[in-house]
């Protein structure tokens with residue numbers, strides 16, 4: 001069972017999208033996908049309504065998700081911890097207790113998508129077009145993750 005965690009700051013905009021998009025592309029009886037935030041501002045909340053909306057437009061339902069905070073036990077449970085930006089990376093790495101734990105943490109776009117842009121920008125303070133842009137970046141990365149899982153390629 002491969003276990004993948006998507007992490008952003010609030011766990012209401014980017015990582016819920018990443019969780020929903022990846023879940024839509026894999027057999028969830030074989031691959032565990034979850035998401036969390038490095039901050040606890042929104043614990044227990046639904047994803048941001050703009051993330052719910054853009055996902056819905058692409059046939060993905062995020063409304064069963066509830067925000068949770070990243071916890072140190074996540075290092076043990078998950079095989080891959082994909083973060084959205086460098087600030088998330090630094091926050092998560094600061095909690096790691098070993099090289100093995102640090103090695104699980106990867107920038108989603110750098111390791112998975114290999115796009116020119118290496119960070120998924122925070123769309124929280126922008127308009128809905130930002131959410132569509134973020135959806136596209138994450139969708140591309142998730143295609144690459146599926147490819148990696150199928151071909152055993154890192």
Ligand code: 4NP
Pocket residue numbers: 008009010011012013014015037041122123124
């Ligand atoms: P996210 O976006 O990290 O993509 O979930 C944010 C959501 C909320 C806040 C910041 C970023 N906030 O400061 O409340």
